[in-house]
Amino acid sequence: xxxxxxxxxxxxxxxxxxxxxxxxxxxxxxxxxxxxxxxxxxxxxxxxxxxxxxxxxxxxxxxxxxxxxxxxxxxxxxxxxxxxxxxxxxxxxxxxxxxxxxxxxxxxxxxxxxxxxxxxxxxxxxxxxxxxxxxxxxxxxxxxxxxxxxxxxxxxxxxxxxxxxxxxxxxxxxxxxxxxxxxxxxxxxxxxxxxxxxxxxxxxxxxxxxxxxxxxxxxxxxxxxxxxxxxxxxxxxxxxxxxxxxxxxxxxxxxxxxxxxxxxxxxxxxxxxxxxxxxxxxxxxxxxxxxxxxxxxxxxxxxxxxxxxxxxxxxxxxxxxxxxxxxxxxxxxxxxxxxxxxxxxxxxxxxxxxxxxxxxxxxxxxxxxxxxxxxxxxxxxxxxxxxxxxxxx
Amino acid sequence: xxxxxxxxxxxxxxxxxxxxxxxxxxxxxxxxxxxxxxxxxxxxxxxxxxxxxxxxxxxxxxxxxxxxxxxxxxxxxxxxxxxxxxxxxxxxxxxxxxxxxxxxxxxxxxxxxxxxxxxxxxxxxxxxxxxxxxxxxxxxxxxxxxxxxxxxxxxxxxxxxxxxxxxxxxxxxxxxxxxxxxxxxxxxxxxxxxxxxxxxxxxxxxxxxxxxxxxxxxxxxxxxxxxxxxxxxxxxxxxxxxxxxxx
Numbered sequence: 001x002x003x004x005x006x007x008x009x010x011x012x013x014x015x016x017x018x019x020x021x022x023x024x025x026x027x028x029x030x031x032x033x034x035x036x037x038x039x040x041x042x043x044x045x046x047x048x049x050x051x052x053x054x055x056x057x058x059x060x061x062x063x064x065x066x067x068x069x070x071x072x073x074x075x076x077x078x079x080x081x082x083x084x085x086x087x088x089x090x091x092x093x094x095x096x097x098x099x100x101x102x103x104x105x106x107x108x109x110x111x112x113x114x115x116x117x118x119x120x121x122x123x124x125x126x127x128x129x130x131x132x133x134x135x136x137x138x139x140x141x142x143x144x145x146x147x148x149x150x151x152x153x154x155x156x157x158x159x160x161x162x163x164x165x166x167x168x169x170x171x172x173x174x175x176x177x178x179x180x181x182x183x184x185x186x187x188x189x190x191x192x193x194x195x196x197x198x199x200x201x202x203x204x205x206x207x208x209x210x211x212x213x214x215x216x217x218x219x220x221x222x223x224x225x226x227x228x229x230x231x232x233x234x235x236x237x238x239x240x241x242x243x244x245x246x247x248x249x250x251x252x253x254x255x256x257x258x259x260x261x262x263x264x265x266x267x268x269x270x271x272x273x274x275x276x277x278x279x280x281x282x283x284x285x286x287x288x289x290x291x292x293x294x295x296x297x298x299x300x301x302x303x304x305x306x307x308x309x310x311x312x313x314x315x316x317x318x319x320x321x322x323x324x325x326x327x328x329x330x331x332x333x334x335x336x337x338x339x340x341x342x343x344x345x346x347x348x349x350x351x352x353x354x355x356x357x358x359x360x361x362x363x364x365x366x367x368x369x370x371x372x373x374x375x376x377x378x379x380x381x382x383x384x385x386x387x388x389x390x391x392x393x
Numbered sequence: 394x395x396x397x398x399x400x401x402x403x404x405x406x407x408x409x410x411x412x413x414x415x416x417x418x419x420x421x422x423x424x425x426x427x428x429x430x431x432x433x434x435x436x437x438x439x440x441x442x443x444x445x446x447x448x449x450x451x452x453x454x455x456x457x458x459x460x461x462x463x464x465x466x467x468x469x470x471x472x473x474x475x476x477x478x479x480x481x482x483x484x485x486x487x488x489x490x491x492x493x494x495x496x497x498x499x500x501x502x503x504x505x506x507x508x509x510x511x512x513x514x515x516x517x518x519x520x521x522x523x524x525x526x527x528x529x530x531x532x533x534x535x536x537x538x539x540x541x542x543x544x545x546x547x548x549x550x551x552x553x554x555x556x557x558x559x560x561x562x563x564x565x566x567x568x569x570x571x572x573x574x575x576x577x578x579x580x581x582x583x584x585x586x587x588x589x590x591x592x593x594x595x596x597x598x599x600x601x602x603x604x605x606x607x608x609x610x611x612x613x614x615x616x617x618x619x620x621x622x623x624x625x626x627x628x629x630x631x632x633x634x635x636x637x638x639x640x
Contacts, residue, residue, distance in 0.1 A: 002496075006494055014479055014481045014482060017522075218476065220438075220476060221471055221472070221476045221491075223441075224473070225466055225495055226495055226496060227494040392438070393444075
């Protein structure tokens with residue numbers, strides 16, 4: 001097996017000198033994910049924080065007769081704008097076109113109805129199909145509800161009735177989630193980026209060592225040397241694996257650093273990515289690099305040129321993370337049968353670690369064994385491919 | 394010594410070889426001469442063990458290519474058509490990679506690489522990366538790669554294609570030198586003048602067969618032509634095969 005070492009060393013040096021390979025393994029692959037993740041999440045988190053704290057402006061028609069209500073809305077950070085629309089129709093048009101998220105119309109009889117104890121009518125003018133307006137609508141609705149509830153309580157009290165009689169049951173929620181458990185909602189995305197950057201980190205190498213070598217015309221003389229095809233192939237896959245493994249390591253470390261900059265505490269989450277957890281993530285994910293190296297090498301070895309290989313490897317790159325998307329849509333608990341599915345098993349293991357829980361060691365063993373087995377199967381298929389004449393014809 | 398008997402090969406419906414027979418002796422340069430598509434490259438690729446023959450046999454140094462391809466690969470030095478170097482490796486690294494894969498290591502490796510680098514005049518650019526090499530520089534390194542493990546059989550496929558005068562001269566000198574050392578040299582070309590100048594024996598290939606085989610004088614006598622070019626034309630002028638056989 002001396003040839004394997006020779007091939008490995010040569011392909012390693014060759015790839016290190018290829019800027020395209022190094023940049024994708026050390027920069028694009030591992031850093032793009034965390035940066036994108038932090039930008040997206042901090043945007044989402046800030047949006048959530050902002051919207052509860054920022055005052056919103058709501059156009060009101062007929063609000064002159066409801067001064068107390070307007071004062072209540074003002075305390076709830078809702079500023080009434082009385083001058084913008086003179087009548088209901090112009091307000092409705094503005095909501096329909098999306099110029100205004102939500103508007104409020106106060107019945108002209110509002111004051112009289114309140115005084116006589118009749119239900120006083122208020123209309124919320126909204127486009128329920130407009131997603132961006134949903135938050136403003138619910139803020140307005142709950143502020144109005146509170147106002148009505150307050151008056152109701154006063155009325156009962158004035159009549160000597162305990163207002164609690166109108167609240168026969170009290171429904172409370174006991175949230176047992178931990179801050180790191182809640183963070184899984186966000187960090188669940190992280191495994192997707194980890195898988196992706198692992199693949200990205202070695203794909204250039206997989207292409208260079210197979211389709212690239214073939215395209216450049218260095219393959220045929222190589223095949224006429226006294227080195228077995230399996231040594232050639234495993235040497236090449238070995239280098240791809242190393243690039244993917246390094247890319248994965250950098251990606252995990254940059255995630256651990258990046259989450260420090262997320263305002264997670266403000267939304268009641270903590271990110272549990274201390275060195276021990278990171279090491280656990282690395283051990284759980286490393287078998288995936290073996291799978292990635294095998295898959296990308298077999299795909300690239302079936303193509304004749306760099307361009308063709310890039311097309312097919314980008315398609316292949318979409319497949320491995322697919323099971324994760326299914327799980328995000330339909331969450332499952334980790335179990336041994338699920339550990340048989342590569343990428344899904346890594347996702348479940350990493351999720352446990354991020355939650356601050358310890359997974360069953362059997363799960364790790366099953367996950368690693370099946371994932372590596374797929375990689376090895378792809379490697380053996382590549383050896384077969386290298387033994388066939390079709391490689392040169 | 395290369396012995397080829399009844400070699401046949403098809404690629405799908407195309408019959409590339411239909412029974413190639415010839416012998417290339419040690420201490421001689423044998424040329425496979427023929428028009429493009431005659432089957433020269435396919436024959437050489439079978440001899441290099443990268444393709445398998447459909448029928449017939451080929452032996453290199455007494456070893457059957459189908460039985461012991463590894464034994465054959467250890468003995469041959471190969472320069473395929475349009476072969477290229479690894480651009481990110483230096484000339485010396487390119488040569489050493491092949492030497493190591495052929496089983497050389499340690500001091501023997503360094504000695505072999507140094508010797509061939511010196512012989513082919515590679516020193517001035519030995520430690521430069523191959524990316525920017527001229528055609529002539531590339532050929533020298535590719536040739537050094539094929540010769541570094543001191544093979545007793547040399548197989549070259551259209552080696553002078555696209556070379557300038559100086560590079561062609563280096564190549565011819567090296568080929569003759571190996572021949573004088575007792576090496577069996579087999580090379581293909583579609584350029585008759587080149588074959589006439591270089592070869593001790595010539596096998597003219599056409600339509601997947603060797604149509605004439607012998608020294609230049611023997612070929613002239615056999616075809617009844619005084620000039621080798623006329624001999625070549627008369628030898629390859631076999632009736633065209635039916636188009637249905639090709640498509």
